[in-house]
Amino acid sequence: MMHASHSPHLPEDWRENAYDLARGLAAYSGSRLVAGIGRVIAKHPEAKIANAFNHKQVGCKMWARDTLFATIGASCRRVVVLGGWYGILPAMMLEDPRFDIEIAVSCDIDPAVEPVAQTLNAAFGDRFVAMTADMHALDYRALNADLLINTSCEHITDLRSWLDLLPPGTRVLLQSNDYFSEPTHISCVNSLEEFQAQARLAHVQFAGTLPMKKYRRFMLIGAV
Ligand SMILES: C[S@@+](CC[C@H](N)C(=O)[O-])C[C@H]1O[C@@H](n2cnc3c(N)ncnc32)[C@H](O)[C@@H]1O
Structure with a gap:
């Protein structure tokens, strides 16, 4: 150290x-x-x-990006990230030549992160949009995304209630973890099986665990 x-x-x-x-x-x-x-x-x-760009956060997001590509290929053009914080995952996807992203939106309930996400992604011009909103208050039909990403599932009270707001068939990538000791983690799960039971996705294309030093991260890719 x-x-x-x-x-x-x-x-x-x-x-x-x-x-x-x-x-x-x-x-x-x-x-x-x-x-x-x-x-x-x-x-x-x-x-x-x-904190947002430490090697563990980057590792989890590279896992998301690479597994997404291995699972669904480049077929996502309109991506919305919920609980997107400083917009790091959209930036990673926008600069990855394997993807062909038309627009990436990062939505977060905290108004303080919007200008930071915009600064971080300034080089991507109007292919990136940061917005401040509660993910429970969005009109998902109007958003018309072909992929919704939520790597902050441990931060929301009731994952399934949020998923119920999405049009059936919506493609999602979800991450959660078993890092119970962090006070803002109000919805952690003990295992991948518990995460799958919490999400109850209609179709699961990928379900996996990434072991970290202090906790495990769980990921599901599929559709509601
Ligand atoms: C600490 S961050 C991200 C942690 C996560 N492991 C990651 O990097 O993807 C969690 C974010 O979720 C946001 N958030 C929590 N509840 C939300 C909600 N209802 N709607 C939108 N964003 C929310 C918080 O403001 C915060 O920026």
């Missing part, structure tokens, strides 16, 4: 260093997402971007 408590000016130093590093990594890798992380560090110092 790294310790840097010797520096009296750590927060400012950290931000400048992180900004320089993100810009360097973006130049080296050519990643528009990483360039977006740099812009977020500069423009939204209050955003917890290091």
Whole structure:
């Protein structure tokens, strides 16, 4: 573990260093997402971007993106991510050349994350939209998405009640976990089987578990 408590000016130093590093990594890798992380560090110092983009979060989202491609291929053009936080998964999908995404929407109930998600995804122009809304209050028919993603199922009170709002046949990718000790995780499950029972999807194309150090993440891909 790294310790840097010797520096009296750590927060400012950290931000400048992180900004320089993100810009360097973006130049080296050519990643528009990483360039977006740099812009977020500069423009939204209050955003917890290091938490949202830590290796565990990135690992779970790469698992989602890669399994999605292996399961349904490139056949999703209009994607809506619910509980989308800073819009990292849409950015990962928008910059992945295997997909052909026309529009990716990131919806979150927290108004503070919308401008951050917009900054992160600025390079994707009008292919990305951030919106502030409760996922329970959306008109899913009007959204006309061909894929709904919710990797925040552990954050919503009653997963099945939310799924009941979607038009039958809607294709979904869902993630939850057994990380009960985090206070904002109000709906964790103990196993993949419990997650499947909670979701009661009409069709399941993929069901799997990703073991992490402190918890397990569960994922379902299918249709309601
Ligand atoms: C901590 S984040 C994301 C955690 C998740 N493991 C991930 O990275 O996908 C959970 C997000 O869900 C959002 N959220 C919770 N309830 C919501 C609701 N009813 N509608 C929309 N967003 C919601 C929160 O505001 C928060 O930004």
